[in-house]
Structures are given as structure tokens and as C-alpha cells.
Amino acid sequence: MSSVSVSQDESFSVDEPLLPVSGGDLTVPLVDGGHTPYVNLDYAASAPCLRAVAARVEALLPYSASVHRGAGYASQVCTALFESAREDVRRFIGGRAGDSVVFTRNTTDAVNLLAHCLDHVDTGRPGQGAGGAVVFDVEHHANLLPWQRRPGFRCVPAAPSMAESLAALAAELRARPAALVAVTGASNVPGEVPPIAEIAELAHRHGARLFVDAAQLAPHRRIDMAADGIDYLAFSGHKLYAPFGAGALVGRPDWLDAAPGYLAGGGAVREVTVAGVDWADGPARHEAGTPNLPGVVALAAACRELSALPADRLRRHEERLRGELVEGLTALEGVRVHRIWTDVQDAVGVVTFSLPGHDPALVSACLAAEHGIGVRAGRFCAHPLLARLGVPEGAVRASIGVGSTAADVRRLVGALADYLRSGPRWTYVRRDGQWVPTPDERRLPGWVENIVGRQRVPVGAGTPCGH
Numbered sequence: 001m002s003s004v005s006v007s008q009d010e011s012f013s014v015d016e017p018l019l020p021v022s023g024g025d026l027t028v029p030l031v032d033g034g035h036t037p038y039v040n041l042d043y044a045a046s047a048p049c050l051r052a053v054a055a056r057v058e059a060l061l062p063y064s065a066s067v068h069r070g071a072g073y074a075s076q077v078c079t080a081l082f083e084s085a086r087e088d089v090r091r092f093i094g095g096r097a098g099d100s101v102v103f104t105r106n107t108t109d110a111v112n113l114l115a116h117c118l119d120h121v122d123t124g125r126p127g128q129g130a131g132g133a134v135v136f137d138v139e140h141h142a143n144l145l146p147w148q149r150r151p152g153f154r155c156v157p158a159a160p161s162m163a164e165s166l167a168a169l170a171a172e173l174r175a176r177p178a179a180l181v182a183v184t185g186a187s188n189v190p191g192e193v194p195p196i197a198e199i200a201e202l203a204h205r206h207g208a209r210l211f212v213d214a215a216q217l218a219p220h221r222r223i224d225m226a227a228d229g230i231d232y233l234a235f236s237g238h239k240l241y242a243p244f245g246a247g248a249l250v251g252r253p254d255w256l257d258a259a260p261g262y263l264a265g266g267g268a269v270r271e272v273t274v275a276g277v278d279w280a281d282g283p284a285r286h287e288a289g290t291p292n293l294p295g296v297v298a299l300a301a302a303c304r305e306l307s308a309l310p311a312d313r314l315r316r317h318e319e320r321l322r323g324e325l326v327e328g329l330t331a332l333e334g335v336r337v338h339r340i341w342t343d344v345q346d347a348v349g350v351v352t353f354s355l356p357g358h359d360p361a362l363v364s365a366c367l368a369a370e371h372g373i374g375v376r377a378g379r380f381c382a383h384p385l386l387a388r389l390g391v392p393e394g395a396v397r398a399s400i401g402v403g404s405t406a407a408d409v410r411r412l413v414g415a416l417a418d419y420l421r422s423g424p425r426w427t428y429v430r431r432d433g434q435w436v437p438t439p440d441e442r443r444l445p446g447w448v449e450n451i452v453g454r455q456r457v458p459v460g461a462g463t464p465c466g467h
């Protein structure tokens, strides 16, 4: 088994999780009939819930009642928690005092909300209407498609270096002004972190605002919107150690208040007649319908837990593990670790790699079935980027977080070394576009079988898109 060296000069250990997560002690069945502790290296898709966050949701549930509408005590509790969550979120990402915090379903929803608002912005430039958004071709589809279908959209091909990429962006903005530059805070493929403050300065110099897709940045780094000049920012709870279903859009209220409600319905209005509507100002304008209270309370709890970590502790934990992962992967003959930019050093705990000549979907199915390791294979909802990286067929992604340890990294590197040496040790067949081990006697947990009946364990690896 290939081993990874742990540098001794750090004053903390990465042998233990940084924070306890639900499912941190999960045991999963293997295809050969054995069981093993689960290695979750798929944090970038959806992270496990922090135990402290799960406890907060548990504490909330007895009070489940209407938010904003009810006169009862439980309803007041829910309203107080829902509204105070805005401040937890704003503080977590260093928002300005006047910034709106709008709760959404996730990052995708938040970007679509901002794009809807952009349709109604008057940039004051004669003949240009709202003005479109400009992106690099490295974005997750969530930060590409909402802009792509609107007028004025432009996509700047990223150059091999960030310096050249920024020069190309500046040239594009000079040639034709834009309302908005939309950029990822950290790539969901190689984890690279663009220089956000520099991009903000560049955008502002050309009269554009900056939106940062922080779906991958927020779980890994302290963000300071105000200091970095970020006008709008979005992230998702399910990647930030909270359960699924809640996210946030944070930013300057003027554009948000210039557009009609994103969803038309109750709670978003001041006054309604049969002929028309007077929309509410502020976050409520775009939050029609009953909100996802447990999701929002969980998101706020996660923000508090991460904020309470000593400065840089999270970053250092992840940098150590990422370093060991990249070192372990590059030591394996034939493994290629993907990068976008040659001059971007900073990267979060998301690493994408290929084993040339090996189907990434088969590799990930084998890691799950034979080793109990969860990674992701596919194109990660970033098709243009995967094409640019020269792997249009997809790749494998391993991603870490607060529950990850050096042992997790060693298990992955060891399993890949084994795969490269011997190939899969089980038989796999292609079924419905996925690699499936056969035979496969693994059972779903008893309580799940009680609900869904006896089924084959769905491998689910190597979906055509992936997240």
C-alpha cells in the first residue's frame, strides 16, 4: 500500500476530525460480504451534518409552527429564529450592515434569483438596458446557465494563467461594459481559489458589480464580503454541514428591491388587489411562500459553529489534508491531478484527478463497492471546464472537510494504488449507463428496507453530469 507522509512541523493533528459530524462513525457493507468504516470523500457534493447542527434542528422541532404569521408562542419562537438567522449568515461571510440576506433553496436558486433581478436593473448606460453578466468558462452550470440565457451574456475563455485570464476579462469589459461579473469563489473541480478582491477591483473599475458563487468557498474559508468588495454572494447549506434545502443570497439591496418578487405568492407583498401587487421591500420580497425553517436554522447554526473555530484552523486542517492527498495521488504512476491555472496556489479541499485509460465511473464504483470509499465521478456540472481540462469523458473527484482525517486520505491513495496494480477485484457490468458490481449481495440498512423494500444497493456512481 502506498503511504503518505505527514509533515511533523505542524502544531495540530489531522488524525482526528476537526469537528464531529453525523455519520462520522458510519460502517458500510462491502461487495465481498465484509464491512468497513465509511470514508466520505464527497464533501464537495453534499457535506455531512455537523452534530451541533443536528442538535439545533432537534431542539427546534417541538416548536414547529408558522413563521411570520402566527400569534402563538411557538410561532413567535420560529419567527425569532428565522429572522435572527439572517444576522448569523451576514456575519459569517462578512456582509455589509445594509446587505440583504435572502433565504433560497440552494446556490442554484440564489443565482437564478439574482439573474431575475438583473433583468430589471437599469445600469444607466443608454441603449444597453440591464446589461448582462460576464463569466469565465470554468464555472459550475449553476453560475453559467442563469446568465447564459439572458441578453448581454459573455463568456471569457480562461487562459492557462490567472494573470492572462484577468487581462482577458479586463479587455472584454473595456470592449463592452457589463452589469455583473460572476465568478466562482472556489472551483468545484480542482478547488482553486481565484483572487476575489482583485477581480472585484477589476469589475468595479469597469462599472460592473461582482457576484461570487461561494458554494465551494464558504465551507472552507473565512469570507469577508465587505473587505473584498464582493457585491453579491451565494452558498448552500447542504455543502456547509447543514441538511438539504436551504441556501442564501447576500448582497446590495438596491438591485434586489428593483425587481418584482422572484416567486409570486404570499408573504412577499405589502398590498394586493385583483388588478395588481405592491411588493414588499427587503428579503421578504423574494421569499414568497412558507420558508424552510429547519433548513435556515440549521444553516445559521453551521455558520456559528464554523465562525467559532479559531482563525485559520479550518484552512490549516484542510491544507494539510489536501497536501497529503495531492502528494499521494501524484506519487501514483499514471494519475493526473487537474489544475486550471498555473499561477493560482490557493485551493480548497477539492481535488479532481484522472487515471488515464481507466473509466472514472468504474474507478469510483470500485472504490465504493470494494473499499467503502465515497468519491464522485463525472463532469461535476462543469462541462465546459472538463472539456478545457482535456477530459470530456469526466474524472474522479475527492473532497474533504471538517470530518476528514489523514486516515481517510491514506485509505483512498491505498485503494487507488491497489486498483492501478490489479484492476478491480470484482466483476462489474454496465447497467443504465453505470458500472454495477455483480453479484452484489449488499443490503440497504434495515430501517431503509422497511420503507423502500428489499433493493439492490444503488451505486449511483458516474452519472452523466454529476454535481
Ligand code: PMP
Pocket: 044, 045, 106, 107, 108, 109, 140, 142, 143, 184, 186, 187, 188, 213, 215, 216, 236, 238, 381, 467
Ligand atoms: N456552484 C458550485 C461551485 C457548486 O459546486 C455547486 C454544487 N455542486 C453549485 C454551485 C450548485 O449548488 P446547489 O446544488 O446547492 O444549488
